[in-house]
Amino acid sequence: MANPTIVLLRKDFRLVDNPALYHACQDGLAIPIFIYDEADSMGEASKWWLHHALEDFKQSIQQCGSSLVIRKGSRLETIESLIKEVNPTAIYWNTNYEPDIKQQEQLLIRLCDEYGITARQFEGFLLKEPSSIKKPNGEPYKVFTAFYKALQKSRIPAAVPKITKLKALPFSIKTCELNELNLLPTIPWAATIKETWTPTEKGGINMFRQFLKHSIKHYDTGRDFPSKEIDSKLSPYLAFGQLSVRVLYHYLLSKVEKVKHSTFTHQAEAFIRQLVWRDFAYHLLYHFPSTIKEPLNKKFIAFNWKNDMESLRAWQQGQTGYPLVDAGMRQLWKTGFMHNRVRMVAASFLVKHLLIHWHYGAEWFWDTLVDADLANNTMGWQWVAGSGADAAPYFRIFNPITQSEKFDSEGTYIKKWLPELRNVPAKYIHEPWKAPEGVLQEINLRLGKDYPLPIIDHKFARERALHHYHSLKKQTQK
Ligand SMILES: Cc1cc2nc3c(=O)[nH]c(=O)nc-3n(C[C@H](O)[C@H](O)[C@H](O)COP(=O)(O)OP(=O)(O)OC[C@H]3O[C@@H](n4cnc5c(N)ncnc54)[C@H](O)[C@@H]3O)c2cc1C
Numbered sequence: 001m002a003n004p005t006i007v008l009l010r011k012d013f014r015l016v017d018n019p020a021l022y023h024a025c026q027d028g029l030a031i032p033i034f035i036y037d038e039a040d041s042m043g044e045a046s047k048w049w050l051h052h053a054l055e056d057f058k059q060s061i062q063q064c065g066s067s068l069v070i071r072k073g074s075r076l077e078t079i080e081s082l083i084k085e086v087n088p089t090a091i092y093w094n095t096n097y098e099p100d101i102k103q104q105e106q107l108l109i110r111l112c113d114e115y116g117i118t119a120r121q122f123e124g125f126l127l128k129e130p131s132s133i134k135k136p137n138g139e140p141y142k143v144f145t146a147f148y149k150a151l152q153k154s155r156i157p158a159a160v161p162k163i164t165k166l167k168a169l170p171f172s173i174k175t176c177e178l179n180e181l182n183l184l185p186t187i188p189w190a191a192t193i194k195e196t197w198t199p200t201e202k203g204g205i206n207m208f209r210q211f212l213k214h215s216i217k218h219y220d221t222g223r224d225f226p227s228k229e230i231d232s233k234l235s236p237y238l239a240f241g242q243l244s245v246r247v248l249y250h251y252l253l254s255k256v257e258k259v260k261h262s263t264f265t266h267q268a269e270a271f272i273r274q275l276v277w278r279d280f281a282y283h284l285l286y287h288f289p290s291t292i293k294e295p296l297n298k299k300f301i302a303f304n305w306k307n308d309m310e311s312l313r314a315w316q317q318g319q320t321g322y323p324l325v326d327a328g329m330r331q332l333w334k335t336g337f338m339h340n341r342v343r344m345v346a347a348s349f350l351v352k353h354l355l356i357h358w359h360y361g362a363e364w365f366w367d368t369l370v371d372a373d374l375a376n377n378t379m380g381w382q383w384v385a386g387s388g389a390d391a392a393p394y395f396r397i398f399n400p401i402t403q404s405e406k407f408d409s410e411g412t413y414i415k416k417w418l419p420e421l422r423n424v425p426a427k428y429i430h431e432p433w434k435a436p437e438g439v440l441q442e443i444n445l446r447l448g449k450d451y452p453l454p455i456i457d458h459k460f461a462r463e464r465a466l467h468h469y470h471s472l473k474k475q476t477q478k
Helices: 019-027 044-063 075-086 099-115 144-153 190-196 201-222 235-239 245-259 262-287 298-302 309-316 323-335 340-353 358-368 374-385 400-407 412-417 437-442 458-477
Strands: 005-009 030-036 069-072 090-094 118-122
Touching (some): 005 019, 005 075, 019 030, 019 090, 019 118, 030 044, 030 075, 044 190, 044 358, 069 075, 144 262, 190 323, 201 235, 245 262, 262 374, 309 323, 309 340, 309 358, 323 400, 323 412, 340 358, 340 374, 340 400, 340 458
Parallel strands (some): 005 030, 005 090, 030 069
């Protein structure tokens, strides 16, 4: 019997377009393995998703005739002991671009060298490998539009066929029970997350189908309105590799060809553009890995943050007194997700209104988002803070009231997530503190008790933020 190939899985829990697993099974006997290394930084919501993604993928592998091996421990040590156990000829994996993972991959290549084993990495997590898109002078891009144009000119690799059959393992290999990984959180929000998501490969495919059926036709104009639910909600499936971005891309392009309708073409392009933002985030992470902690624009190192912990807690709990911000933060807590427009407003509120370092916001998102993704999260927060690539200029301070009036004019989204405001007339929903006493009495709302008064005055916060940003500018011009 030929020696097997170990397939190391990480964020690629899918049978469709899984190049490492596909090529390993084409080459012979594949041993799919997932190693849970507690040294990996994972938020609680992601752990919840991972548990279910593994449960689902384990079943998928079984249905194809093989078994998913699950182990817990240091990744490299576990692989080394596995090499001794099964004597493989090769180790295959789908590559990832997070700095820690990249580093581990280098060590893995060295380990394979030591044992005389072939190490092969495959691309499949992005549309294009981050180092393959370069400015004509060879430097990485820092402006999205230029990156987007360059990516459009390049060829996006085709997906590999779906895996339907795997050879059964001819020997038994020690494997952990999923529960031994202790991934399921004990905190209260798990129940409502469960009602919101189907964290499986099929769940992702169905979500994409629903998006194509109901939402894509309004995507461009509707995606900014949180109550319209036009956004695809594919982000966790992409983050865990249950959906392949290349499959989405090629499917949409083929549909554009088939439908030949300018409206569909326009909407499909608008959606693809968002997918390219994801590639752009990885491009930045790959070329500027220090941005996880440091501002890309070094001038921001000297920024004078306030970091008031009481305000941070109010923000985390959706108790700032600004309905759109609070609705977003409660949606996040209840479902592990927040609409993109609201993410921008809530994040800007933390960074600019409260002058709290974006690290605190990024950490909270990391812990609570089911789509927590190092590249997207880092880029999103740096963008909001004004310190990242293609960032919002420092003087652009989202006004949480006008944003709310514009994107949730009737307060439908707000009322969904803030039931205590459900009877507030639309006229006052964006600024309940302006409602006359008689109105508040009529709807039985006690501001300061049932719902907080604003923790900071918008005008004051805006001027204070501008003052901080101006002083930074002066300081760094010296
Ligand atoms: C402060 C902040 C933090 C963020 N943190 C994350 C995160 O941890 N994980 C994450 O996946 N996204 C993050 N985003 C980006 C964006 O908000 C989400 O990708 C989007 O809301 C996911 O919803 P969707 O799948 O319905 O998006 P859609 O609008 O349907 O977009 C389709 C896909 O395109 C990609 N995409 C869309 N917008 C962006 C963007 N701005 N940046 C990068 N990729 C994008 C996502 O993969 C998304 O699933 C963050 C944004 C901000 C402002």
